[in-house]
Amino acid sequence: MKTRNNLITAPIGPTLLAFAVPTLVSSILQSANGSIDTVWVGRLLGSNAVAATTNGNLVMFLLTAFVFGFGMAATILVGQSVGRGDIAAARRVAGTAIGAFVPLAILLAIGGWFVAPHVLDLLDTEAEIVPLARAYLQVTFLAFPAILTMTLLMMTLRGSGDAITPLIFMALAVLMDIGLNPLLILGLGPFPALGIGGSALATAVANYVALAAMVTYVYARDLPLRLRGPELKYLRPDPAILKLMLIKGLPMGMQMIVVSSSMLAMMNLVNRQGVDTTAAFGATQQLWTYVQMPAMALGAAVSAMTAQNIGAGRWDRVARITGSGILFNLMLTGGLVALLLWADGSAMRLFLGDEQTAVTIGRHIAKLATWGFIPFGITMVLFATIRANGQVLWPLIILFISMFPVRLGFAYGFQPWLGEDALWFSFPAGMMATLIMATLLYVFGNWRAERDMVVRETANG
Template sequence: MTSPLPSPQAADAASSSGTANAARPLWQVFMVFLGPMLLSNILQSLSGTLNSMFLGQMMGVKALAAVAAFFPVMFVFIAFVIGLGAGASVLIGQAWGAGQPDKVRAIAGTTLLAGLVMGTCVALFGGLFTQPIMRMLGTPADILEQATVYSRIVLLGMPGLFIFLLATSLLRGVGDTLTPMWSLIVSTGIGLVSTPALIAGWGGLPRLGVASAGVSMILGFSIALSWLAIQLRRKRSVLAPNRALLRAMRPDWGLLRAVLRVGIPTGVLMIATSLAGLVVLSLINGFGSNATAAYGAVNQINAFAQFPLISVAITASILAAQSIGAGRSDRLPAIARTALQINMAIGGATAVLGSIFARPLLSIFITDPDVLHVAVELLRIVLWSGLLFGAFASLAALMRASGDVLVPTLITIGVIATLELPLAWMFSRHFGLVGIWMAFPVSYGLTLALQTWYYQAIWKKRPIRKMV
């Protein structure tokens, strides 16, 4: 099976960005995509971890709490941008596969304009009403001032952050995963240096306190955006910031509706999953601080275990969109099979290694023997559940490439609401803390069964057409 990059434009982009050309087997195309995308996901997570580490170690718990207080608001905005980027990357993948660079720019221009307008509204409204927002979130009085300072800086930087996150997502739609990876390396590197420098006042720099994290974030994505613009112009990318792209930055309500058709359900799914996580955390907290510590350590490791599985799903969506655009919907079953096989291989290897080395890995975070014993058991359940998670995520991503996102999203949210959370509560009453984790493989298994049924019985029998 060959790569679904049939057009001359797509082949040129694949060559320049390091992705596969049309002669490569499909599994090789997946692997070439996965490397840069996996590193990008790790860098995004690492950036926040490093900022938290610097604040906690150099300024204390209150500074760390002040930043954490803004996280619920930040997550909603990031979910919106990720959803918008997911919708746009599907449309761009279809246009790129069809060899329509003008349509690629039109979709990108409409999406970037929407992101810029939304980011500007957030900056103006959030900047004016930061303190009332933080009060509404119930921010403790002893960190309210610091939390307000940090939050206002981040909110004012939202227009640029939205553009940066959208740009990296749009580039993946044309098969370029290397350039976004390098831009995230630049952004993370700037933060790695500037956050402690601004906290401590290195080299005569002002000591900005908790504001250092916000300023460093803005500095990082601003420099990374400038670097990105230079690289895209040098490579003559279809998404390079030039007159053609600027002309495309105008409202196109038809394109925007198509983007939001995919983007809104994707963003809602992220928010619903996050809310479910808060419910699970409240159940865990009921077992005491040791249980919470075990949960935190398991999550740290599981987050990195899930990065490859999520990256496989994104890759499946991109390659499927390009195939649909090229009029080669016959390749979609092969893309689905390859995604599931790679997920099984990566997820299985991760689960085996994680199970074998669970104790030394968790010992990095946990020193208490009793907590460590519980965490080891929980990690093994979570890692093996990842095989089911990766499989249904890939199927949903493949169907999303055709614009069919509502039913897969409703299946996932429905299982979370009607099975996962009730089972977590019920199992916790009968099996204790381990019972909460036992609910995950059961709910993941049902989600996979329903997604597979919908894929086989309904989606595969529908004619697959381009969205625009």
């Protein structure tokens, strides 16, 4: 199989970079989608609407994070199966992932519509933006099944060594979302004027159309993970695979929930500083998504490449894959940090327009906190390598310590001395703590001894 040779036998540095670049471009497109949506909302509806989407997007990130861990488990299982040359096992993993979690996403979407107002109350959302945030969040919940399914399919495809197909259909979703936003916000042409709810509806329509197109493409090109004929029974979750995905996926999903829940707690502190600070923090988060994209893309590439090499028994290549990932991360993330700090004023005005108070606050936040994404990038590579062999508990423990005792402890504990700046300094403090502990785990941990990521034949298979 071509992808197997690419990730297992080809030169490590060029192959890792070639695999990471489509994932990076896909991440850029996904982040650009959110950023351009924010620009549309900010320019057409004002900073209150930007603050409303900031609260809503955090909630959606929390829910997506819950299933992200299971997608990561599927990626690793598919990768190790492909590395062993067992395509049937890879298809069984993909079928179980889709068959188990799509119904769950539908239930979450239905429930989310009704609980959205209560969630916003928990976030201590300012009263003046609650109606906007509720309208945005409720419609966004309707997109959740498509977003989840797209995410699972893209992650399993990357596990098989295919980074191009996810890029193609992420681009389709982004272009549709960008084009529909102003039409549905303002009600241009035959479209109704839906305000902030139109932005959320644009996301939903774009993701459902892109999902349908991607499934059609997978079958038209007869890609390795497609299910035909008797293989369609793999959509009935295999208990053994599902158990393995739960055991490994739950801690990985909890890692994302730890990060996002600490951000929700931070959002509560930010909201207390006023609408200008909330809007500035929302714009800063949009910029930070770009800064962390190389780390996330290289982490995904390292995870898939390491999993396939472990499956093939090529442990001699694992450390070199990790080293290449760290080097590329230092170059790319460091460059983006420098670029953002150089152009922070223009970047903030892109999201916040001419509202000078919010722009000034956003520039201040960026100067104090953005450098922390350099150690963050190294950590993502170390965690990707460790998780590729099934060790998922210690990364969860490390993140919990870094996000709560360190980050939130810093934010709360240093406010009497640093004031509002304690919130912004807490981000690099947490990232440095994570890097130190991740390095100790990589060097001294027993993660290389894990041997439980093999998909075995069952009665369902």
